[in-house]
Amino acid sequence: MSPRANxxxxxxVGELTCAVALYTAASTSDRVSFHMVNRKTGNRLNREFVDVQTGTIVPHDEQVKGYEVADGRYVEIEPEEIAAAVPESDKTLDIDVFVACSDVDDTFFDKPYYLAPADRQSIEVFALIRDRLSKDKMTAIASTVLFRRFRTLLIRALGNGLVASTLHYNYEIRSAIEVFHGIPKLKLEKxxxxLAGHIIQTKMGHFDPAKFDDRYEAALAELVKAKIEGRKVVKMNQPKETRSADLLExxxxSAKSPEKPAVGRKGAGSTRKAG
Incomplete structure (x- = not known):
């Protein structure tokens, strides 16, 4: 079945225009998911909105969004008011600027989408934009109203198509200084x-996400299976931290230990490519 466009x-870009379709590139639908159930009856629970003062359940038609202006005081915003305040969408991804791939700070990446031609008439213009981005190792910054929000997207070539990643705004990214300021500068022995450089060289490889294991999901799946079968799951031991006094040893x-296959090791298999 063909994927459904979002x-x-x-x-x-300039006077070049082509019809495109946006598809979800990442999905969490395959993750292990849980429902809340009543421990006594085993029945599934429904979530209700409760008035924090009266303790009564509030029906859907009496619920409204509110912005807190003071402690316990809210200004109510109706859905129609939100819709009127959102910029109108002209369904156009208008490219504002091109930047080198090396200039992109991936801290700002939000969600990835695949971008493809929406009809046969658009393939040539689409291919021209894609191939030029690929050849010049450039990305395009575009903006549009997407899912009722004005979004900025970074567009880059991938195989036969394009990837459009929504970007966080600058005010959404916390300063790294807040986290890193307490880390002291150390003068390490040559x-x-x-030795660290040698270890890195022995583990050099290609980026191949197909070889990455989601150990958390695997552990949850094993836990569910064990519960169904009436077995107990043995908890894995946590690795011990290396103390400063033991670092050199x-x-x-590590430098002398037998080499283990690295994830995506060069020569261990071809990297999966799109297209």
């Missing part, structure tokens, strides 16, 4: 740096 519109042992 959005259809036009990709525009032998330590050389740990590096020496």
């Amino acid at each position: 959005w259809k519109g036009y990709l525009k 032998e330590m740096l050389d 740990a590096l020496r042992r």
Whole structure:
């Protein structure tokens, strides 16, 4: 079955325009999911909105969004008012600027989407934009109203198509200084740096997400299976942290230890490519 487009519109740069369709590139639907149930009856629970003051359940037609202006005081915003305030969509991904791939800070990446031609008449213009981005190692910054929000997207070539990633706004990204300011600068021994470099070289490989294991999901799946079968799951031991006094010796042992297959190791298999 052909994938269903989440959005259809036009990709525009200068006087070039082509019809495009946007498809979800990442999905969490295959993750292990749980429902809340009544421990006594085993029945599934429904979630209700309750008035925090009266304790009564509020029916759907009496619920409204509110913005807190003071402690316990809210200004109510009707759905029609929100809809009127959102910029109108002209269904156009208007490319504002091109930037080098090396200039992109992936901290700002939000959600990825695949971008493809929406009809046969658009294939040539689409291919022209795609191939030029690929050849020049450039990305395009575009903007449009997407899912009732004005969004900025970064568009880059991938195989036969394009990937459009929605971007966080600058105010949404916290400063790294808040987290990193307490990390002291250390002068490390040359032998330590050389040994660390050797370990890195022995584990060099290609980025191949097909080889990454979601251990959390696998553990949940095993837990569910064990519960169904009446078995107990043995908890894995947590790795011990390396102490500063043992760091050099740990590096020496790591450099001498037998080499293990790395994820996506060069020569271990071809990297999956789109297209």
